[in-house]
Amino acid sequence: MSLLGCVKALLHKYSHQENIVIGTPIAGRGHYDLEEQLGLYINMIPIRTEISSEDSLRTLIEKIKAKTVMGYDHQAYPFDYIVEDLVKVRDTSRSPIFDVMVVLQNMALTSDTEVLEGIQVKAYDAEQTISKFDLTFNFVDTGEGIKGVIEFNTDLFDRDRIERMVSHYEQMVSRLVDNDEVLLKDVEYITKTERNQLLEGFNDVNAEYPRDKTIQSIFEEQVLRTPESIAVVFEDVALSYSQLNEASNQLALYLRDKYKIKAGDLVGLMVERTELMIIGILGILKSGAAYLPIEPAYPEDRIRFTITDASIKTLITDGSITHIESIISGVSVVSLKEDKKQIEKYPVENLQEINTAKDLAYVIYTSGSTGNPKGVMVEHKNVIQLLYNDQFQFSFDEKDIWPVFHSICFDVSVWEIFGGLLYGGKLIVVSKKTTLDPHGYLRLLEKEKVTVLNKIPSTFEGIVLQATDTVSYDLALRYVIFAGEALNPTILKKWHIIYPQIKFVNLYGITEITVHGNYKEITAAEMESGTNNIGKPLPANNLYIFDQFNKLVPVGVIGEIVIGGEGVTRGYLNRKELTQERYIKNPYNLTETVYRSGDLGMRMPNGEVLYCGRNDFQVKIRGFRVELGEIENQLSRYLKIENAVVLSRDDAQGDKYLVAYILSKEEYSGKDLRTYLKATLPDYMIPAYFIFLENFPLTFNGKLDRNALPSPEIFELKSEVKFEEAQNEVESFIKLIWEDILSVKPIGTRDNFFEIGGNSLKIIRTFKMINEKYPDLIKIADMFDYPTIKDQAYLILNHSQSKSEEETEFKVFEL
Template identity: 45%
Template sequence: AYPREATIHGLFEAQVEKTPGAVAVVYGDQQLTYAELNAQANQLAWTLRGHGVGPERIVAILMERSLEMVVGMLGILKAGGAYVPIDPDYPAERIAYTLRDSGAEWLVTNRAAELRTPALPFAGCRVYAGESVPEQTGNPPQTATPEQLAYVIYTSGTTGKPKGTMITHRNVVRLLFNDRMAFDFNERDVWTLFHSYCFDFSVWEMYGALLYGGKLVVVPLMTARDPEQMVRLLRQERVTVLNQTPSAFYALSQREMEEADAELCVRTVIFGGEALAPGRLRSWQRKYPDTDLINMYGITETTVHVTYKKLGEAEITSGISNIGKPLPTLRAYILGDGQQLQPVGVAGELCIAGEGLARGYLNNPELTAEKFVDNPFEPGARMYRTGDLARWLPDGNLEYLGRIDHQVKIRGYRIECGEIEARLLAHASIREAVVLAREDEQGQAYLCAYYVSDEVVAVPELRSHLAGQLPDYMIPSYFVELEQLPLSTNGKVDRKALPVPEAAQTGSVYEAPGTPAQLQLVEIWQDVLGAEQVGIHDNFFMLGGDSIKAIRLVSRINRDLDVTLP
């Protein structure tokens, strides 16, 4: 059960009545109480209504991190409209596409954001937050209903064009308020708005704070990117609820472990956005044993979060990405070919049904029909095909296995890169790891592992570590050590920014050919492998060789050396 007739801004207004004088939002040395935030949002809402904004009308918001950004989103909701967040740092082409595709006729911005986007192609009505009519501060009459749009968030699409996911008030309300809530959020909590408001994790952060009477600390962009500054902010603001992508948290945790004291007030850390390596939480767990570590899986199309798992000693030791069980109002299915239910332990596509499902994709009925399909187990209902791989564990929890489109074929074998990553992370010295499939000049696929380590680890040691657990075709041809993994603006690993490996690392000491026969063989190897240098002790497969290249190699040796190898 949940308040089915409530709207996001209606719940906020109810909280304003309870705690009007409490601090609602903080940015640097600026702050607003609940009453002040409500009044400023109301001023904007009345202005927007005067310009024709109402239910099902889309309003773009272009704002840097600030108090005005929060005012802007609440003001649009109070006007009855739905907001489309746009980051001023986005490329001009993406900003233009979002404005064009969303069909927004209004743009809420401020002078600072406008200066950063001087060539903004927008012919509609511009409304400047903070410059609204001051005398109208009362709550506007509610016009939006729970089933109407609250926001549209654009995410990357496989076609190369972003797609706008349409979320209703009811989608959000049932996530934060139901009679089986696993969290005990309250007015004493201090939250960080760490993520970009273009990433739906921010929806959880913003409304989790403001609809429960907590304080929301808007994290400056440079602070969010700097673990040292972020640790300082957590201490100064006495933050109690912290939401992080795993990649961002690993760097934050490492910096916090350098502090001698244990003065953080964080009572709950909530992970989401990408696969978690539980073993990386060990040091935090030891320093802050009373902090609840919660792993949540979610996607924009199912309204932020889908599952919940509180991590204990068993989960941290296991090293698997245990994402737990579906949240109230949602159901999960693991399906194989032909939409057949998969048994426990067998991987399949994770599909989600229930009241968190988005309405669909804005102006994209074909993609909506492809991803939001009829639920074969519940007539008349829909389910969302996530494109993620998972499997049921014997205890009824789910294990996340990665993206289906991260499956690759190497030497004819289908491989889950996430499995290799998990094995690398089981090494005591490896802190972070990502495995990609790349193609060489001949178009042949090979595996490349990128890792961040606490100490120098020899490549042969890593190969030996993996060889004890994985077949040879799953051993990466390349190992690239990085000081840190590149992150996107949403705090996820930016796979496109990972460097192309310059040379395979075999771990063997180079020894040049010493005989005419060795010289001939080395030249053939270099040609077949596309390698600049091959030593007489190098391993063919460690240099990126595979079964197809091996056939080519044998053919060349037979022809050029006039021998007959099988």
């Protein structure tokens, strides 16, 4: 039983599964009439064991013993009958009931040759070329000890992996011998050599950076080197490094003088994407404060919560929000446009620095599972170590041109803005209008000769679709850097062929570890395999893979990605308990604080890490981090809704969308629920579908079975407007495209694209397919303004009446 117990304990540690079935053979000679018979009567007995991490090794073995004895009592029941009884649908790629077998040969031959009344018997070594199960542990009692052999499926395992498994099993047996009362959660089964490699060997990059400098001080050094070089461009406005520095100095002095800003204060920044955004950020940093970005398009309740939670006393705007006083109270509002003349009265020289590298640089609010967002506090030194260390993998310089595409509420903007400014590059602030138009964006990249492009994988797809249709875009790109969500490298194949000079880089990171933590250059191998390899830690960072009890897991085993090093931020603003939960002391080095990411990863033998998803209910939607619990909490507060569950699903193109499953005494329209949610949640957190159920599916243990919740595709779309069939060829064509991209039927010609599962990414695909059939008869802006089949068909049939780009009023959908 001990041999079988250690196998199950090891598989439990590897897989974290609490219900494990292993097969074991039995002689099948329980009846006395069979004792003298020749022949094979072996039967297979599946032994199921429920395992808890709180079990000791002794407890586990006792459980296995009890189940095995029960199995022996039913050993005559043929295994084939068990399969017929339990397995209704056979999967020919695997063995039914169990994938792992444990065999104990305790009747070994006493010599190489035995004689049985005239019959000579001797061992025959047969070559095994096929593994009957994924894993078979063969143990032989030789009389002098136990000999073990592992037979394995080479489609799933290689020899190195099995050799590691052997050493882990030996460690598990040693733990049993040393102390059988040790709990499974506390069992360390990796060897000392492995532990040193996982802790130090794979984290061997020691980098130095200017630890005593702030972001603004390094920026000011760059200003001295390239004062006349262009620093930032927005449409027709261009500012040199000297001009940008002077404008931000004036704003900083204005803040210190009039609003008494001091080191460590938080100043809100709620501006549109223009050159004023960059001036605002630098001005706040130079004043000694930290900036707190707020997206003007966010719902008023979310804006109000953020300002109140952060205790903001001063808020900088650009005048784009005309009713700001109705949203907040007790906050001093600085308008970069209305207060421009007062600000420009202040000196343009650099200020005496009052903050240090350990002071806050910014606070970014991310989605929170309790129903409200939480603010992540990031210090100057966190940003400096990321971008300005002596082991930096990128060769950024003064010739680089960077588009600032992302919202400043998304931390990739920190990389975009300061990756350019601290190295003397030029920033191109991208307007909201251009962010929605892949063709227009590519034209911008071409016109401005952009060299460094940072993109979320899902938003990059629209560019790929546009650019691979033609090679007419003369791009000067050196880097395309991906971050914000999981990357499927296969989407890069065509771009790699068209633009072979581009270096594609996958950067893994989280706001809590300062934007990025891991680096991987994407090669043809990753593009072919499609694996999301996030590579190795960036300089000055460490990466570990822990189990749920903060124990190291070995190479080849999935666990939680835990990040340490200089990028780990201060914690959550006003969330002491949550900070203590997620920011912990490294159990292997108590001087280091590490962040538990909630992401799952698997270390490969070369030290690189494969991204394997999440271990909780947090997802990335269009690059933004979304806690599904926040949406569920909001829905549960609506009228007679009793309970709500929100899931992230993948559509046919691999993009994620949200589905809300609702228990309610009354059924509400999707339109009403969207209107309600939009009052508190940003657009990217609004579910595409709302499905009302009589009850939620449950597991055998009575818990919610999320995997059993139905796919929205099986439900007939309930239109919230009067259903109208297509009336002409154009409407019929658009209808087919919608049904294909949205995966819903039937769709009426008056249904709103964004109310039946559409979003800004899907409308870009829709536009591309329509434009192929009816080129230049409809603009992508029209698709947003006229989101029904009937209206879009009308524009195509009467294209001369469609609005020009200059007259179009764009609706903003966060990317």
